[in-house]
Amino acid sequence: MTCEEVLxxxxxxxxxxxxxxxxxxxxxxxxxxxxxxLKLSHVRGxxxxxxxxxRGRSAGTIRRELGTLQAAINYAHREGYVTSAPVVTLPEKPEPRERWLTRDEAARLLWAAHRGHKAGHLARFILIALYTGTRKDAILRMGFAPNTVGGWFDLERGIMYRRGADERQTKKRRTPAPIPRQLAAHLRRWRAGGAAWAVEYQGGRVGDVKRAFAKAVSEAGLDGVTPHTLKHTAITWALQNGASTWDAAGFFATSPETIERVYGHHSPAHQRSAVAAVERARK
Incomplete structure (x- = not known):
């Protein structure tokens, strides 16, 4: 089989x-x-x-694309289309991005979003991302009632469900979590105004904020900021304010290992016992 047939x-x-x-x-x-x-026999390092x-793209992009090729090959093998599954060689996994927003940068981004988009849908997206650290796609599918598209905000019980009942759970975990008090106030106001979706424009659910977000970032004078930066920011702020690794992992639907590896150094308690041991006078 050719790779095209498999894909x-x-x-x-x-x-x-x-x-x-x-x-x-x-x-x-x-x-x-x-x-x-190309034939499957051409799949090698x-x-x-x-x-x-x-392709000439970043290592992260190449890894995602080749990962799809590997998934397609594995599927063809499971289904009996091919008798063996060659292994796709992926680039080295890039180091996690350290970019996160300061409070001042976040305020500038919110102001640019609110000023440049009268419907306020982009500002709503940014607020939800900063308070919950939820990924972009999940936010854009969240409503104020159970639905077939994605998750929802249960304002009566104060819980956000990042994943709809009919959606598959993936390695990008989308577990339920309490709604922060400040965000709950915004959500109640939006729902009282007739909103059916957390992020909507002229009564309809917003499918993507890529262009609007890029424009707001430019107008705010920021560099290297993407929607995913908001998740980094939310986790960083939480650890800086004293959240434990375990609680942060649960709330932000991220593994404790990732929290410790990528964000742990932001916590005031990071390696505190080791430093104290080094500084302690020897008897």
């Missing part, structure tokens, strides 16, 4: 069942120009490295 079979037969089917489409659009005519040069 298309994966997309048509399995792609609609994944948490974000559109990402499979994005990956196929990138993979097919290079891999389409040298070819994967050549693909990375062909």
């Amino acid at each position: 298309l079979a994966y997309a048509e037969e399995y792609g609609h069942t994944v948490a974000a089917p559109q990402r499979v489409g994005y990956a196929l659009a990138a993979l097919l120009p290079f891999w389409g005519s 040298e070819t994967c490295r050549r693909y990375a040069k062909f």
Whole structure:
């Protein structure tokens, strides 16, 4: 089989069942120009490295795209289309980004969003992300009642459900968590105004904020800020304010290992016992 046949079979037969089917489409659009005519026997380290040069994108992007190729190959093997599954060679995993917003930068971003978008949908997205550290796609599917699209805010019980009942759980965990008091006040006001979705424009759910967010970032005079930066910011602020690794992991739906590895140094308690031991006078 060619890689194109494997990729298309994966997309048509399995792609609609994944948490974000559109990402499979994005990956196929990138993979097919290079891999389409190649046989599975061509999948080896040298070819994967050549693909990375062909694409000329970041290591993180290449890893995601080649990860889809590996998933398609594994699917074809499970379904019996092929008798063996070659291993896709991925680039080294990039170091986690350290970019997070200061309080002043967050205020500037919010002001730019509110001033540049009269409907306020982008400002709502930013507020939810800063208070909850929820990923962009999950926020944009959240409403004020149970729905078939995504999660919802239960304002009566004060709980946010990041994942809808019909959605599959993935490694990007989307567990329930309490709604912070300050955010709950905003949410009640938005719902009282007739909103059905947490982030909506002219009564309809917003599908993406990519362009609007980039414009607000530019107008705020910020660099290196993406929607995912807001998750980094929320976790960083929580640890700076004394949250424990365990509680932060639960609230932000992130593994304790990731919290410790990526954000742990922001906590006032980070390695405190080790420093105290070093500084303690010897008897």
